[in-house]
Amino acid sequence: MKLNIAILPGDGIGPEVTAQAVKVLKAIAMEFNHIFTFTTGLVGSAAIDKTENPLPQETIDLCKKADAVLFGAIGDPKYDNNPDAKIRPEQGLLGIRKELGLYTNIRPVIAYEDILNKSSLKIKQIKDTNILIYRELTGGIYFGERFLSEDGNTASDVCEYNRLEIERITHLAFKAAQSRKNKLTLVDKANVLESSKLWRRVVQEIALQYPNVKVNYMYIDNAAMELIINPRQFDVILTENMFGDILSEEASVIVGSIGLLASASTGDKHAMFEPIHGAFTKAANKGIANPIASILSAAMLLDHFGLDEEANRIREGVDKSLKLHITTPDLNTKYDNISTTKVGDFIEDFINNPDETNLNFTNIHLGQSTII
Ligand code: IPM
């Protein structure tokens, strides 16, 4: 298959982790005889520095022409304590989601068997967790009308949804549930918010078309607690934009590191793949950023094009890296010298030599004679 992939490394650790995902995709292309071409574009703080625009038109054009986009991370602390900044890096990410019509954001939350002890939660509580969060991505309070009074003392952000916006992602979430455990939980605040009441009404109507899927409804405050107390009860979680942002980041506590959570953002024409983590600027250029979320986002990219074997090869590589503790310091207590690049090298090597035990790799690259 020929794929033309736009790379938007963005800010902070974005470029380092994305470089590992690109390396892994190149290994897949070689191993499975595909032709992947990569073109890089500017976004976020990096784009503001060069063009004064967090999302230059050139980047939009590049992404629209591409078959898929691989996105790194966005944000820079220099903007964080300046609420008066008119231009912010995040506008680049929100802008590209809107421009490409990426209304469905899919975030898998998997408690990996080999690193259950990395979570701050109890193992028995999180074991076997496997959740797919369907987060609506181009509506709600993120994109509603904003207001700031002239005297600067009153502000508002409108959370608006229409039926169509709810329907299109709801059907996808139900279909996903059908291919999993047939369970869907709508998370909302329908005891208070009009927009949530609309979500509930629409989802109740659509549920009739999927009689084999068991649907339940949960308020966001309760869901935030249930996700930690009993995450195994969830299969597919469907929710609006901001609730999905918050819940998915909370869910990373189950997995053990936010550096492991990948996502796919899809629309009718385009698709983008990105880790759920931010730019983590403090960790940039130190070789300590976990590239796995980006690498797993690349696997989701391959899934999107039906390249199942290829995507699974990447996932096996990730599993193996977790098993052998070939991981960055956010997860490792065993070795202290494993960099972002080494994790990428290991998974690349696994893709080319899946049948080997990788013992050679670990010995050579970790510079130790017996480590297992
Ligand atoms: C995410 C991020 C973004 C969001 C930010 C960087 C705008 O937190 O993708 O989860 O809020 O959607």
Ligand code: MG
């Ligand atoms: Mg977020």
